[in-house]
Amino acid sequence: MMILHSHPASPFVRKVRIAIQMLGLADRVEMRDADVNDPADPLRRHNPLGKVPAFVRENGSALYDSPVILEYLDHLAGGGFIIPREPEARFAALALQALCDGALDASYLLMCEGWYRTPEQRVARWIEKQAGKVERALTTLEAASPALSGMPNVGQIALACLLGYRDFRFDGTWRETHPRLHAWHDAFAAAVPAFAATMPSSG
Ligand SMILES: N[C@@H](CCC(=O)N[C@@H](CS)C(=O)NCC(=O)O)C(=O)O
Known part of the structure; x- marks a missing residue:
């Protein structure tokens, strides 16, 4: 096991x-x-x-x-399922994953601000810097959300988890301002039962 x-x-x-x-x-x-x-x-x-x-x-x-x-x-699982074998598709999936993971890192650090720092210790410039990474990533993804067909790749899985985390920890404020991503999120949720089955909770 x-x-x-x-x-x-x-x-x-x-x-x-x-x-x-x-x-x-x-x-x-x-x-x-x-x-x-x-x-x-x-x-x-x-x-x-x-x-x-x-x-x-x-x-x-x-x-x-x-x-x-x-x-x-x-x-x-045998290879080539969530990481495409074909080089162009592979590097596109890996780059998408890196972008979404980076936006997740910034989102997680923003949460850490509340968990580990008192209001007096917080530095607005640093918070804005992290928030800017998330905003630019979402703007980039809104302009070019990845086509969904067949089994989602690692980049698409990461994007769904990024949007899910913005729902879970940041009140889903991305939804109003990113309508294409909103539609993409719903299509992913409908196509991948594991997404609903892994809904986050505080534990
Ligand atoms: N780059 C890592 C990020 C993992 C990560 O940041 N995990 C957080 C929870 S969401 C964590 O374990 N934080 C505890 C810590 O940093 O001490 C990955 O992709 O797995």
Whole structure:
């Protein structure tokens, strides 16, 4: 049995959970909720960075972060499913994933502001800088949302998780200002049952 160190609120874990379900690997992976703030949590033995997701293979070796885990899952399933083999499609999917993961990193850091800093410690310029990354990513994606056909690739999975995280933590404010992404989100949700099945919660 493989193990996924996870947390129900993490959009990066959600990427992995969606891929596991889409690729039919669910009965081979055990989910273990981690406490990222607990030094004694087994998570840190597997990922020195103490971040979820961390994925422990059957031979005991660990993989992180989410793009690496997704690549491994695709390999386990036979390859070419969520990471296209054809170079142009492959690099487009990987670049889309990088953009969405970057916007997720910035969104997560904005949440950390509230969790780890008092109002007096916050620096408006830094907050604006992170918010700008998210806004520019969403503007770019609104102008060129990726066509959905067949099994979604890693970039499309990451985009769905980005929009889901903006719903979960930021009141879905992106919806009004990004109508094409709104439609894209709904089409993804209708096509991929794993998206609704992995709805985030605070845990
Ligand atoms: N680049 C990583 C990001 C993972 C990440 O930031 N995970 C957050 C939860 S959403 C975490 O574990 N944070 C705990 C920490 O940074 O100590 C990935 O794609 O897996």
